Amino acid sequence: MNGVDGVVNAGRRLSAQTVCSAIRDDIVNGYFAPGDRLAEEQLAKRYGVSRVPVREALRTLESEGFVSTRKHAGASVAEPSEQEAGDLLEIRALLEPLGVARAAERRTEQHLRVLRGLVKLGQERSEKGQFSDLPALDGWFHQxxxxxxxxxxxxxxxxxxxxxxxxxxxxxxxxxWMAAWEEHGAITDAVARNDAERARRLTTAHIERWTAAHRLRRVPRIPGATERERV
Amino acid sequence: MNGVDGVVNAGRRLSAQTVCSAIRDDIVNGYFAPGDRLAEEQLAKRYGVSRVPVREALRTLESEGFVSTRKHAGASVAEPSEQEAGDLLEIRALLEPLGVARAAERRTEQHLRVLRGLVKLGQERSEKGQFSDLPALDGWFHQxxxxxxxxxxxxxxxxxxxxxxxxxxxxxxxxxWMAAWEEHGAITDAVARNDAERARRLTTAHIERWTAAHRLRRVPRIPGATERERV
DNA sequence: CGTCCTGAGTTGGAATACAGTTGCTGTACG
DNA sequence: CGTACAGCAACTGTATTCCAACTCAGGACG
Structure with a gap:
């Protein structure tokens, strides 16, 4: 998180929604670290907009839980506790199977085509050991x-x-990754056959195994520990 | 949804957050009907603020799903489909038991005191047939x-x-209502004893029975039907 | 009857102004 | 040397004004 500009206006006018996604990406990708202060003016400069869209973006991000704000003290990147992080995994473990079951009942042919395409790509890439694209593909598949x-x-x-x-x-x-894309394929097949129950079960198993391979990116900050300096 | 002012500034300055809650309440309480247009200027007048906080409030409400917006076409109250409404009940049926289980593990004495107070009040009111306060009490309890x-x-x-x-x-x-507050009492007891599993089971049952007593407030609009006039 | 065009009205955003808070800093005091 | 407090700078929250971009409805026109 260095000084001023970085991503500035790449041509066209950026809207509040765009700014919102940009900030979120900068948070998720680690450009803004948890606890970092997010000053409006600074963000406005960084993305080449005025304070108005920045403020709207911050409101959205606050309601999404990525930033937290205090009156007159501004916004800062949220710092999820380890407890909360664990709960997120559990919430997903409950909701993802439901979502997939519904998808099995309601998916359109178009959805199916995209899913099949992604599965094919993902299996190819994982077989060839091209791991770099896999996180993005995984994200698109589940999305x-x-x-x-x-x-x-x-x-x-x-x-x-x-x-x-x-x-x-x-x-x-x-x-x-390879096992994951096998499972993605199986889930897609179940969704294609409108087999909601099978899709649900497969997803539950998929998420369970997947979750086991997760590890916290950072040690949550201990409230009393020495605060490291930020610029 | 009549003309102009209504709730205007009741004394002190209203903040964006306050405006957000106010609009949400006006939506939930039916003052703004699903599909109603929410013009910024109109809202600004109604709550006695400028367009800036109104816009921030609308962004938050959009991300919460209460309003939907289209570029340059403004915001309007969301119109959840029957399908989506059903899914909300299912999501709650999954998450509420998880929440209560966690509460059983992590609740403080203070939480417990509030819960016990609410249960006592709720049981009194429901025994005496004072139904008018019960929805609010129920909301506070679960909150x-x-x-x-x-x-x-x-x-x-x-x-x-x-x-x-x-x-x-x-x-x-x-x-x-009476049965509900019995169940609330039992849940509170389980939470008090840190019995997460029992609390979870009780909540699952509670939600299940409770859900059965729900009915859609309005018939979702059929996309092709004649649009009724507004304003 | 359908299509195109135009104009009023609204939104999205910029720039500016200002009051109220926060939080730091430097200083006086124990 | 540590602490409490006053003062100050920075920033947020909101208002206001202005303008471009866009939507939508209604009328002209083919």
């Missing part, structure tokens, strides 16, 4: 699956959960 | 329970879910 559930609110929840989890946790064993 | 879970994000999710459900659904039988 598509979530949207296929037909409930905007459920989909939004799942996507948000997943983002937060990938922010807090790192995936351990690259060896899991 | 306190959610906060006792120790996870801000889980608590926020539960509270938001509950609000949305009470917006979309009406509770049918007033006869359920």
């Amino acid at each position: 598509t699956l979530a949207r296929a559930s037909g409930s905007p609110s459920l989909a939004a929840l799942l996507i948000q959960l997943r983002q937060k989890i990938s922010w807090i946790y790192a995936v351990e064993s690259p060896g899991r | 306190t329970l959610a906060r006792a879970s120790g996870s801000p994000s889980l608590a926020a999710l539960l509270i938001q879910l509950r609000q949305k459900i009470s917006w979309i659904y009406a509770v049918e039988s007033p006869g359920r």
Whole structure:
């Protein structure tokens, strides 16, 4: 988190929504560390907009749980406790199977095509050991699956959960990727056959094994510990 | 949804957060009907603030799912489909037991005191047939329970879910209230004894029976039907 | 009857101004 | 040397004004 500009206006005018995604990405990717202060003016400069869209973006991010604010003290990147991080995994373990079951009942042919394409890509890449693209592919797969559930609110929840989890946790064993894409294939097949129950069971198992390969990215800060300096 | 002012500045300056809650309440209580247009200027007048805080409030409400917006076409009250409404009930049925289980493990004595007080009040009121206060008491009870879970994000999710459900659904039988407060008492006892498993089971049963007494407040609009006039 | 165009009205954003808070800093005092 | 407090700078929260971009409804036109 150095000084001033970085991503500034890459041509067209950036909207509040764009700024929101940009800040979120900068948080998830670690450019802004948990606890970092997010001054409005500073963000405005960084993204080349005025304070208005920045403030709107911060409100959204606050309600999503990525930043926390105190009156007149501004916004800062949230610092999820270890407890809370664990709960996120449990919430996902409950909701993802529901979402997939709904997707099995409501998916369109279009969703199916995208899912199959992603599975094919993912299996290829994981067989060839090209691990770098896999996190993104995994994200798209589950995102598509979530949207296929037909409930905007459920989909939004799942996507948000997943983002937060990938922010807090790192995936351990690259060896899991191949198994994961096998499972993705099986889930897609069940969804294609409208077999909600099978899809649900497969997803529960998938998430369970997947979760075991997660590890916290950082040690949560102990309230009394020495605060390290930030610029 | 009549003309202009209504709730205007009741004394002190209203902040964006206050405006947000005010609009949400006006939506949940039916002052703004699903599909109603929410013009910024109009809202600004109604709550006695400028457009800036109104816009921030609308962003928050959008991310919460109470309003939907389209670029340059403004915000309007969301119109959840019947499908989505059903999914909300299912999501709650999954998350509420988890929240209560966590509450059983993490609740403080203070939480416990509040819960016991609310149970006592609720049981009194429901025995005497004073049904008018019961919805609010029920809301507080579950809200306190959610906060006792120790996870801000889980608590926020539960509270938001509950609000949305009470917006979309009406509770049918007033006869359920007495049974409900019996169940609330049992849940509180389990939470007090740190018995997470029992608390979870009791909550699952509670939610299940409770859900059966729900009914949609309005018939979701059929996309092709004749649009009724507004304003 | 359908299509295109136009204009009023609203939103999205910028720039500016200002009051109220926060939180740091430096200083006086124990 | 440590602490408490006053003062100050920085920032937030809101208001206000202005403008471009866009939507939408209604009328002109083919």
